[in-house]
Amino acid sequence: MLKMRGFSMDPKEGNATPSLKLGFTVLKCLIEASSSLGVSQVATQTGLPKATAFRILRAFHQLGYVEQQTASRKYFLSPQIFGFFHYLTSHFHPTEKASLFIRETARELRCSIYLSMLAGRHSYVVCASGPFGDTTILGSSGPAYATSCGKVLIAQLPESAWADFAPQEGDVAVTSRTNLDPVRYLEEIRQAAQSGVAWNERETSAYFSVAAPVKELCRQSRMAVALLFPYADWVIQDRETLRQQVLKIARELSARLNPGAA
Numbered sequence: 001m002l003k004m005r006g007f008s009m010d011p012k013e014g015n016a017t018p019s020l021k022l023g024f025t026v027l028k029c030l031i032e033a034s035s036s037l038g039v040s041q042v043a044t045q046t047g048l049p050k051a052t053a054f055r056i057l058r059a060f061h062q063l064g065y066v067e068q069q070t071a072s073r074k075y076f077l078s079p080q081i082f083g084f085f086h087y088l089t090s091h092f093h094p095t096e097k098a099s100l101f102i103r104e105t106a107r108e109l110r111c112s113i114y115l116s117m118l119a120g121r122h123s124y125v126v127c128a129s130g131p132f133g134d135t136t137i138l139g140s141s142g143p144a145y146a147t148s149c150g151k152v153l154i155a156q157l158p159e160s161a162w163a164d165f166a167p168q169e170g171d172v173a174v175t176s177r178t179n180l181d182p183v184r185y186l187e188e189i190r191q192a193a194q195s196g197v198a199w200n201e202r203e204t205s206a207y208f209s210v211a212a213p214v215k216e217l218c219r220q221s222r223m224a225v226a227l228l229f230p231y232a233d234w235v236i237q238d239r240e241t242l243r244q245q246v247l248k249i250a251r252e253l254s255a256r257l258n259p260g261a262a
């Protein structure tokens with residue numbers, strides 16, 4: 001069954017309604033296809049009955065998110081679907097309030113800045129700007145025990161919950177530097193709780209990052225902001241200066257998300 005990192009497309013998993021899950025399964029099939037697909041091909045690749053695949057394709061076609069070739073009757077993804085993604089990214093409250101500030105700050109610091117949120121055992125990028133991440137990075141995820149945003153958000157939780165996010169048997173290293181040692185992980189979370197920031201030293205990509213939690217009124221921190229640098233820029237940076245920079249950015253984002261707060 002089709003999967004993407006940190007997000008299941010298996011209709012038998014989770015608690016969403018079956019029709020919604022099946023719709024996502026078909027949509028993901030079309031997204032990953034290198035060419036248009038017929039109903040039988042979609043059914044085969046998703047494991048769905050042909051009648052079910054046809055019904056879902058027809059629904060997406062009526063919505064304008066899928067187009068159909070007149071001659072072959074095959075289906076392909078419509079560019080109109082990006083209108084939905086634009087609406088999502090521009091109207092989702094955190095990104096609506098934070099995007100311009102993140103873009104300007106990334107330009108000023110000459111780095112990339114990610115705003116990420118914790119979901120399950122993964123952290124997901126919801127807003128990004130800079131030379132190492134823009135719209136193509138939105139929605140990307142990494143194991144929370146390895147990303148800087150994930151680690152600093154876990155550190156905001158009660159200590160009794162930290163072990164729930166620890167590396168487990170069967171977890172696969174994203175890079176050669178990914179930490180899969182639960183003991184070392186807990187020490188990193190403890191340090192993040194004390195210092196207010198967490199670090200990712202090429203555990204999930206070729207970049208280094210430092211992250212701080214973004215506070216919201218009347219709720220536990222669900223977002224964190226991270227500064228990303230390539231190795232050549234990272235090694236000349238002072239860690240305490242970076243810590244203070246990301247904490248300052250997190251405070252500014254908190255103020256923008258909570259206007260009028262004391």
